[in-house]
Amino acid sequence: MDKVAEEAEAKDRGWRGSAALWLEGAHALLIEGGVEAVKIGPLAARLGLSRTSFYWHFADREALLAALVARWRETNTAALVARIDRPAATVTEAVLALFDAWVDAQVFDSAAEFAMRTWALTDPAVEAALAQEDAARIAALTGLFLRHGYPAEEADTRARTVYLTQVGYIALRSEEDFAARMARIPSYALVFTGVAPSAAEVAAFRARHSL
Known part of the structure; x- marks a missing residue:
């Protein structure tokens, strides 16, 4: 992969976050408000990421809860x-x-x-x-x-x-x-x-x- 492609991929990962970042945010919501607080919309807002970027890492909310x-x-x-x-x-x-x-x-x-x-x-x-x-x-x-x-x-x-x-x-x-x-x-x-x-x-x- 050339340098330009690597930089593009890194930028792409940045706006999507990472699975670890989403999971850490979900963990914080679970502790603060219980499982009912762990929802994709509030989690995305908390992380400052788009809701759609969640789906690059997890199939759905149930997959996040399993994680x-x-x-x-x-x-x-x-x-x-x-x-x-x-x-x-x-x-x-x-x-x-x-x-x-x-x-x-x-x-x-x-x-x-x-x-x-x-x-x-x-x-x-x-x-x-x-x-x-x-x-x-x-x-x-x-x-x-x-x-x-x-x-x-x-x-x-x-x-x-x-x-x-x-x-x-x-x-x-x-x-x-x-x-x-x-x-x-x-x-x-x-x-x-x-x-x-x-x-x-x-x-x-x-x-x-x-x-």
């Missing part, structure tokens, strides 16, 4: 499982590494999680996707406890306790003071594992989050 579900799966679940699967010398070190994901919105997007769970209340397909991801996350957490020597039934119960506690925080949109919640981290680790984290593990966690 939003895929994005959530590939970010929140993947981030969570990656933290769970990290090698750790102790179960408390492993659980504190998991807490990293829930503390850092850049790793685990709680606002998106809430939006997905709200969407699932009115869309059976999203409800099914949510149930599938919940099961995968709980299975990964159960594996964490199994790796650290817990019996199978206890591992499953502890995994559910950890996971459902965090889902509760998200579902209730808890306004708990961040500092207060962070102060409870060692106690949460103790409750979830039955073992108190060491001072060094707590210090490392706090240092990771500049506490």
